[in-house]
Amino acid sequence: MKTIKSFQTMTIVFLFMIGVVNYLDRSALSIANTSIQKDLLISPTQMGFLLSAFSLAYAFSQLPLGALIDRLGSKLALGGSLILWSLAQAAFGLFSGYGQLLGMRVLLGIGEAPVFPSAAKALSEWFDTQERGTATGWVWSSTCMGPCLAPPLLTLFMVHLGWRGMFILTGAIGIVLALCWFAFYKSKAQYMADTGRAEPQPMQRSKRPRIPWTTVFKDRNTWGAFLGFMGVIYMIWLHLTWMPGYFEREHGLDLYRTAWVVSLAYLFGAIGTVFAGKACDWLVKRGMKVLASRKLMVILGLVAAAFFTLIVAFVANVVACVVLLCLTMFFINISSATAWMIVNTIVPSERVASFGSIQNFGGYLAGSIAPILTGFSVQQSGSFSSAFVISAVVAACSALAYWLLLKEPRTVPTAAPVANAGLTPRAL
Secondary structure, eight states, rough: OOOHHHHHHHHHHHHHHHHHHHHHHHHHHHHTHHHHHHTTTTOHHHHHHHHHHHHHHHHEEEHHHHHHHHHHHHOOOHHHHHHHHHHHHHHHHOOOOOOHHHHHHHHHHHHTTHHHHHHHHHHHHHSSSSHHHHHHHHHHTTHHHHHHHHHHHHHHHHHHHHHOOOHHHHHHHHHHHHHHHHHOOOOOHHHHHHTOOOOOGOOGGGGOOOOOOGGGSHHHHHHHHHHHHHHHHHHHHHHHHHHHHHHHHOOOOOOOHHHHHHHHHHHHHHHHHHHHHHHHHHHHHHOOHHHHHHHHEEEEEHHHHHHHHHHHHTTTOOHHHHHHHHHHHHHHHHHHHHHHHHHHHHHHHGGHHHHHHHHHHHHHHHHHHHHHHHHHOOOOOHHHHHHHHHHHHHHHHHHHHHHHOOOOOOOOOOOOOOTTTTTTTTTO
């Protein structure tokens, strides 16, 4: 019989791999952009709609799917979503009609929407508060390792298989991973039932009345996370969509050198997520309150990212810009990982996915605006300077939202009457 530690390790490895595949699949259209336009005679405007269809579907799927994830549990929700988006990814390589391709991108966005709320829920079940930061950092490093691996790996697939084969192969990889997830992953409740153990009294859900989903909207922490995450995703999506174009346009780097610079920046981002987890756990072990450690790191990440981005706007040296953008990615991904640690810190486990979906909805609303506003700014000013300044201001405002709105949730003694049994020390 496997130990709890082995299942914890399995959970981290599975969630990391799913996160990497998630970002490979959403990046595939960008890699195959030119080839698809040439083969299917798709205009740049039509391609723009294809690229935007994913993020809009992803954002607006968050709210309805959050409550569904909490009801289904992380195993069923995450496995089902992985199969759905993998089928959409593979089908994209089989179709030629523009409407069909657009529909598959929308389906990809809907399918990927449950991933990170489900991951946060799984981590909240398997890891105690004191060790959850490190686990979250490792899992969220996948959001940087995916974009780091995407250019060389997907280009290799496309060279040997064509763009259609690339989509079909990446979809097949996702389906295989989903089958492995269903075959080997267990929720903590399932593990306890299989081993004949009982969870500690505060964790037994059967003795707690279910907290209504709408309760989450009544708490100021929800709005702090909603507004705060806007700055995080705004800056991440600005770099995800425009960093290659920035180095090509502003510094004259060729595609090969640009790819290496972008991969280096995302490697720094991955280091930032792991650092964030370890730093939060270190602070908690030394007596800082759990939410206070998360709040400190998320604000530090946003302020530092805003500072380095602001400097980039006024620096012309290419080496200095590479260093500054690597530091920006390091710090903004500290904030990204820490924001998801906040999710499973201030709400009970049965509402983690709902809270995370609300946070993600706010983030990807801003993320959908970032590439459009950046393009408009570059077109009007002729450079990226104003776009970087806007990004820095948005990040600073989000840090302010976290500082003003994020507070310790009210606590209720564990010996409270049954009428209050639904409220835990993390309850709203």
